[in-house]
Amino acid sequence: xxxxxxxxxxxxxxxxxxxxxxxxxxxxxxxxxxxxxxxxxxxxxxxxxxxxxxxxxxxxxxxxxxxxxxxxxxxxxxxxxxxxxxxxxxxxxxxxxxxxxxxxxxxxxxxxxxxxxxxxxxxxxxxxxxxxxxxxxxxxxxxxxxxxxxxxxxxxxxxxxxxxxxxxxxxxxxxxxxxxxxxxxxxxxxxxxxxxxxxxxxxxxxxxxxxxxxxxxxxxxxxxxxxxxxxxxxxxxxxxxxxxxxxxxxxxxxxxxxxxxxxxxxxxxxxxxxxxxxxxxxxxxxxxxxxxxxxxxxxxxxxxxxxxxxxxxxxxxxxxxxxxxxx
Amino acid sequence: xxxxxxxxxxxxxxxxxxxxxxxxxxxxxxxxxxxxxxxxxxxxxxxxxxxxxxxxxxxxxxxxxxxxxxxxxxxxxxxxxxxxxxxxxxxxxxxxxxxxxxxxxxxxxxxxxxxxxxxxxxxxxxxxxxxxxxxxxxxxxxxxxxxxxxxxxxxxxxxxxxxxxxxxxxxxxxxxxxxxxxxxxxxxxxxxxxxxxxxxxxxxxxxxxxxxxxxxxxxxxxxxxxxxxxxxxxxxxxxxxxxxxxxxxxxxxxxxxxxxxxxxxxxxxxxxxxxxxxxxxxxxxxxxxxxxxxxxxxxxxxxxxxxxxxxxxxxxxxxxxxxxxxxxxxxxxxxxx
Numbered sequence: 001x002x003x004x005x006x007x008x009x010x011x012x013x014x015x016x017x018x019x020x021x022x023x024x025x026x027x028x029x030x031x032x033x034x035x036x037x038x039x040x041x042x043x044x045x046x047x048x049x050x051x052x053x054x055x056x057x058x059x060x061x062x063x064x065x066x067x068x069x070x071x072x073x074x075x076x077x078x079x080x081x082x083x084x085x086x087x088x089x090x091x092x093x094x095x096x097x098x099x100x101x102x103x104x105x106x107x108x109x110x111x112x113x114x115x116x117x118x119x120x121x122x123x124x125x126x127x128x129x130x131x132x133x134x135x136x137x138x139x140x141x142x143x144x145x146x147x148x149x150x151x152x153x154x155x156x157x158x159x160x161x162x163x164x165x166x167x168x169x170x171x172x173x174x175x176x177x178x179x180x181x182x183x184x185x186x187x188x189x190x191x192x193x194x195x196x197x198x199x200x201x202x203x204x205x206x207x208x209x210x211x212x213x214x215x216x217x218x219x220x221x222x223x224x225x226x227x228x229x230x231x232x233x234x235x236x237x238x239x240x241x242x243x244x245x246x247x248x249x250x251x252x253x254x255x256x257x258x259x260x261x262x263x264x265x266x267x268x269x270x271x272x273x274x275x276x277x278x279x280x281x282x283x284x285x286x287x288x289x290x291x292x293x294x295x296x297x298x299x300x301x302x303x304x305x306x307x308x309x310x311x312x313x314x315x316x317x318x319x320x321x322x323x324x325x326x327x
Numbered sequence: 328x329x330x331x332x333x334x335x336x337x338x339x340x341x342x343x344x345x346x347x348x349x350x351x352x353x354x355x356x357x358x359x360x361x362x363x364x365x366x367x368x369x370x371x372x373x374x375x376x377x378x379x380x381x382x383x384x385x386x387x388x389x390x391x392x393x394x395x396x397x398x399x400x401x402x403x404x405x406x407x408x409x410x411x412x413x414x415x416x417x418x419x420x421x422x423x424x425x426x427x428x429x430x431x432x433x434x435x436x437x438x439x440x441x442x443x444x445x446x447x448x449x450x451x452x453x454x455x456x457x458x459x460x461x462x463x464x465x466x467x468x469x470x471x472x473x474x475x476x477x478x479x480x481x482x483x484x485x486x487x488x489x490x491x492x493x494x495x496x497x498x499x500x501x502x503x504x505x506x507x508x509x510x511x512x513x514x515x516x517x518x519x520x521x522x523x524x525x526x527x528x529x530x531x532x533x534x535x536x537x538x539x540x541x542x543x544x545x546x547x548x549x550x551x552x553x554x555x556x557x558x559x560x561x562x563x564x565x566x567x568x569x570x571x572x573x574x575x576x577x578x579x580x581x582x583x584x585x586x587x588x589x590x591x592x593x594x595x596x597x598x599x600x601x602x603x604x605x606x607x608x609x610x611x612x613x614x615x616x617x618x619x620x621x622x623x624x625x626x627x628x629x630x631x632x633x634x635x636x637x638x639x640x641x642x643x644x645x646x647x648x649x650x651x652x653x654x655x656x657x658x659x660x661x662x663x664x
Contacts (some may be wrong), residue, residue, distance in 0.1 A: 124638040125588045133628045140622030302463035309457020
C-alpha cells in the first residue's frame with residue numbers, strides 16, 4: 001500500500017503527508033492564537049518548555065508509533081513507565097551506581113516487551129488483551145516493590161534533572177529533551193531506511209500480503225513490542241529525571257495520552273500509514289493544550305480532557321475523509 | 328453446558344475452592360436483619376456493576392467492535408444522577424435523566440461507528456477521554472454527596488432479603504438473554520460480527536444493529552454508574568468506573584467470546600465477571616497483600632487467556648507428544664531476501 005501511494009502520489013501533493021501537515025498547521029494556529037491572547041506566550045521558551053515537560057511522553061509515543069504502525073496496540077506503556085521509575089528509585093536508594101540501574105531498567109522494559117510480543121505472535125492472542133495483562137503485571141510489580149513514593153537523591157540523576165543546556169539567547173532545554181530528540185531521529189531512520197522499518201509498514205498495510213511476500217512478520221511483530229517496551233523504560237527514566245521520584249502511581253493513563261498523540265499525529269490506528277514526525281507534532285499539540293489552559297488560568301484541568309477528546313474527533317474525521325477519498 | 332464454558336467454570340470453581348480451603352465458612356450464607364449475608368452475596372453485590380457493563384460489552388464485541396467509553400459513561404451517569412438529586416430533583420427524574428444521557432452517548436458512539444465508519448476502538452476512545460472531562464465538568468471537580476434513601480436502594484439496598492442490585496442484574500440478564508437467544512436479534516448481531524458487509528447484502532440492517540448494541544452497552548454502563556454512585560452515596564467524576572472497561576473486556580474474553588466478533592456467550596460473560604470479582608475477594612480473604620492484587624490478577628488473566636488460545640494448546644500439546652521437538656517451531660517460513 002505504501003509503495004503504491006509513493007509511486008502514484010509523487011507528482012501531485014502527497015496525500016499521505018496531509019494529516020501531518022494539518023497537525024502542523026493546527027499547532028502553528030494554536031501557538032499564534034496563544035501568542036495573540038496571552039502576554040508572554042509568544043516566546044521560544046514556551047515551546048521549549050512543552051518539550052521539557054513532555055520529553056518522556058514523546059519517547060513513549062514514539063514506541064507506540066511502531067506498534068500502531070503494525071496495526072497493534074500497547075496498553076502497557078504507562079505501567080512500564082511507572083515500573084521503571086520504581087525500579088530506578090529503589091535500586092538507587094539501595095546504593096546501586098546510576099549506570100547499571102539505567103541499563104537494568106532498559107533491560108526490564110525490553111524483556112517485558114519481548115515477552116508480550118512473543119505471546120501475541122506465538123499464541124495468537126489479541127494485542128489488546130496481552131498488553132492489558134502486561135499493564136496489570138507491571139503496575140502490580142510496582143506495588144509489590146513498594147506502595148510509597150521513593151525519592152531519588154542520586155547525584156547523577158539530580159544533575160541530569162537540573163542541568164540546563166543553554167541555546168541561543170536565554171533559551172534552554174534539559175538533557176531529557178536531547179535524549180527524546182535522539183530517539184525520534186533514530187526511530188525515523190529505522191522506519192524509513194532499514195529493512196525492519198519497511199517491514200513494519202508492510203505488516204501494518206496487510207499482514208497477509210507481508211507473509212506471502214516472505215517478510216519476517218513474526219519477528220517484526222515481536223520487535224515492535226520490544227521497541228515499545230524499551231521506549232517505555234527510557235520514558236520512565238526520563239520521568240524519574242523529571243519527577244526525581246519513583247512511584248507506582250506515576251503515569252496513570254499515559255497509554256491514552258500516547259495513543260492520542262499518535263492518532264492526532266496522523267497515524268492510522270489500522271496500521272500501515274503514519275510518521276514519527278506526526279507523533280512529535282501530536283505530543284506538542286497535547287502539551288500546548290495544557291500550556292494554554294494554564295495560561296488561561298480560569299479554566300479547570302478537566303477541560304484538557306474535553307479538548308483532547310474534541311481534537312481526537314476532528315482528526316479521526318479528517319483521516320476518515322482522506323482514506324475515503326483515496327478509495 | 329457447552330465446552331466453551333468449561334475452562335471459565337473450572338477457574339471459578341478453583342478460586343472458590345481456594346477460598347473454602349482458607350476459610351471453611353466461605354460458602355455459608357446467613358440471614359441477618361432480614362438481609363442475605365455472606366461472602367458469596369458480597370461477590371454478587373460488588374460484582375453487579377461489572378456484570379452489567381460486561382453484558383453490554385459482550386454484544387458490542389459480538390459485532391466485532393469494542394467500547395472503551397463505558398467507564399466514562401459510568402462516571403457521567405453517576406455524576407448526573409447525584410447532581411440532580413443534590414438539586415432536589417426526584418430520584419425517578421434523576422435516574423431517568425442519567426439513563427437518557429447514557430443512551431444518547433451510546434447512540435453517539437454507534438453513529439460514529441456505523442454512520443461515519445470510524446474504527447470502534449478509536450470512536451469510543453474519543454468519548455473515553457472526553458467523557459472523564461465531562462463527568463468532572465458535571466460535578467465541577469468535586470465529589471457530590473447525596474443523602475437519599477430511595478437512591479441508596481439501587482446499589483446498596485435490599486428487596487425481599489436479596490440485594491437490589493443483584494435483582495437488577497438478573498432482570499437485565501433475563502431480558503438480554505430473551506432478546507438475543509429467543510428472538511432473532513442474537514443471530515443478527517452474530518452475523519454482523521461475522522461479516523458486516525455480507526449481512527448487509529443479505530438484507531440485515533447492520534447499521535441499525537450496530538447503533539443498538541452501542542446504545543445498549545452505554546445503557547448498561549449508565550445503570551452500573553447509578554449502582555456504583557448509589558452504593559457509596561456519592562459521585563466522583565474522576566474515579567468512578569475507572570478501568571471498568573478493561574475489566575469488562577477481560578470478563579468477556581475470559582467468558583469465551585472472541586474479540587474478532589461473530590459469536591458470543593452471555594453465560595460465559597457472567598462467569599468471566601464473577602471470576603474477576605471473586606479474584607478480588609480471594610485476594611483479600613486468603614491474605615495476599617493488597618499491593619500484589621494486580622500481579623495476581625495479571626497471572627490469572629494470562630493463564631485463562633493462554634488456556635483458551637487454540638495456538639497455545641496446539642503447541643503445548645505437540646511439544647508434549649514429541650519431547651525432542653525444538654521449542655515453538657517458527658510458523659512462517661522465512662525467505663531470504
